[in-house]
Amino acid sequence: MDKDTNWKTYTDSNIVKYYSSLSQIQPAEETIIKRFQQQLSTMTMLDIGVGGGRTTKYFSNVVKKYIGIDYSPEMIEACKKQFFHANNTILFKVCDARDLSQFEDNSFDFILFSFNGIDYISHNERLQVFQEIRRVGKSGGYFFFSTHNLQGIEQEFNWKKHLSFNPFMTYVNLVMLAFLRFFNPSISYHQLKSNNYAILKDESHNFRLKTYYIRPHQQIKQLEPYFSHIQVYSWKYGHEITQETELISNSEMWLYYLCFIDKNSD
Ligand SMILES: C[S@@+](CC[C@H](N)C(=O)[O-])C[C@H]1O[C@@H](n2cnc3c(N)ncnc32)[C@H](O)[C@@H]1O
Known part of the structure; x- marks a missing residue:
């Protein structure tokens, strides 16, 4: 994998410090924790682009097994330092989302790629990531992620x-x-x-990052070959957006998508 501009930003010690200092859960993530509260304790979870471990605080204690990965070794080091007391149900590994070959097929019940981590990957590689997530996800499992909204x-x-x-x-x-x-x-x-x-390039981290923005309808279309029952959630308020008119006029900077993994028809 090439070490691109975005990778350089995410290995920068000041950026790592910034992500390690984050602790707030986002409204859509809170909605999903509530929605799955009965099932989480039986789920094996993969947290992709875990950064400084913001989401680890909320998910690692409630799932059966938690693995946080990031392509930035510095981010993973920061997570290991912060969660040094964790037992063997919490693991952190350096791993690029574009190549999940260190994980077997059908390994995870719940896969998270939060806070737009997927937007730092090129268009073709983004499709490759969806393919990889489907492969390592169990049939009947879920993929939940956010992406920037072109609208x-x-x-x-x-x-x-x-x-x-x-x-x-x-x-x-x-x-x-x-x-x-x-x-x-x-x-x-x-x-x-x-x-x-x-x-x-948007204003995040002083215009250093190349960021992918997509229209919600196009995002749903892009996900359909890999996942089913795709639902869209407001980042700001956490509710599911079910009305077509709300989706078309939505101008939040990013939105969350919940996708169901169904391999029965393969
Ligand atoms: C915006 S930060 C979010 C960090 C964390 N998930 C949070 O919510 O605070 C995006 C993270 O995705 C990671 N990332 C970006 N591209 C990645 C890739 N191809 N594979 C794995 N991690 C990646 C970055 O290193 C960074 O830690």
């Missing part, structure tokens, strides 16, 4: 949206737009409007 960022590229009655707000918004345009010189609002997905 959220495209508005940021629209200068008209940044005009406000408050001159200071207008100024701040336009400076932000200038940064976005500077770091993404080949991307325009009109171009984004006609795309189903885009890879761009």
Whole structure:
């Protein structure tokens, strides 16, 4: 695997420190813990892109067995330090999501790739990751992850949206737009409007990361060859988005997707 710009960012000691300091659960993750509370104690879980272990705090104690992986050795080192007291039902390993060959087929009941970790992988490799997750997941198991919403960022590229009655707000918004345009010189609002997905640099970690953004409908379509019963959850509020109108107009920066693994028809 090539050691790309994103990998360099995620091995940076300051970025590792930042992720190790995070402790808050996201609303959609909380919804899923409640939804699966009866089953979690029987589940073997794979937490992909575990970072500094934010989600370890919430899941590792409630599942039967927990494995946290990350392609950044520095992140895994930080997790091992933080959870040094953990018993052998909690494991951390350096592993790239694009190659899960160290895990056998049908190993996990619940697979998590939280906080948009999948968005730091190229388009073709993203499909490869879904394939790998399906392979290591058990039939009847679940994959839960979040991804950036193109409907959220495209508005940021629209200068008209940044005009406000408050001159200071207008100024701040336009400076932000200038940064976005500077770091993404080949991307325009009109171009984004006609795309189903885009890879761009947003303000996270000072525009260092190349981040994948996708429309919710396109995300569902992309998942369908690998998973079934796909449900979308609001990142901010944690509820399931069941209405078509809400999905089409949703402009949250990212959304969560719950996917069912069904291998009976293979
Ligand atoms: C935005 S951080 C989220 C960290 C953590 N899940 C959290 O919620 O705080 C994304 C994480 O995904 C990891 N990551 C990105 N691409 C990966 C890949 N191909 N394989 C494994 N981990 C990856 C990064 O190293 C980073 O730790």
